[in-house]
Amino acid sequence: MTRLLAVRNVEASYGASQALFGIDFDVDEGQFVTLLGRNGMGKSTTVKTLTGLLRPTRGTIVLDGQPVHARASHVVARAGVGLVPEGRHVFPTLTVRENLVATAHNRQRSTTPWTLERVYRFFPRLRERERNLAANLSGGEQQMLAIGRALMTNPRLLILDEATEGLAPLIREEIWRCLAELKQTGLAIICIDKHLAPQLALADRHYVLAKGRVAWRGTSAELRAQAERLRSHLSI
């Protein structure tokens, strides 16, 4: 397997308050990786460092051989990191189409790039709602739009922070189905989500964060086998 992302000894702080204390993990091409752990353990902070929103005070983040830890977020996005942020953050006063077109990028990177048409084929609901303002979409539709918008950047690595939060069970299932399909396309994915079962079905590798460090790493089979020991970390 080819290494896509290598995170080494990453430390990060908010002012004087340190949140990450030496995070280490890898994502290979096409891998589905989860960051697990209770609230406040450093998952969102890790995402911020991966996307250039927070500069690590120590350590390195290398994407496809390119150091990105000292880069601004737009440069990291151009290098191939797509983010579906916690809370969706679609542009509320733009239409669905305008939201998608606004982030279109890096089409030359792939022979089958993500285009408006491909996103609409992937999420037919977005085609139906093309001319609606994003603010008027349901939660599930906004989540599809947030994913579609990230796909329009033609990422090599897609990061989803709490993508199923606040959605009805049926809509959540639909999002998991979409993620399974995206995995099938060979896209590398980092997923942060409170629902463990669907992630056990999808993930190649899990990293459990505790107090700003990776406390445990392993496959779904290993996690299932050690669920009792990991219970306190996973709130299961």
Ligand SMILES: Nc1ncnc2c1ncn2[C@@H]1O[C@H](COP(=O)(O)OP(=O)(O)OP(=O)(O)O)[C@@H](O)[C@H]1O
């Ligand atoms: N903007 C901020 N300013 C100061 N401290 C912060 C800030 N954001 C997070 N922290 C602190 O950093 C630590 C890690 O938080 P982080 O949000 O990364 O955890 P998390 O695992 O993503 O949890 P959650 O699921 O609650 O978002 C916590 O101690 C938290 O209080």
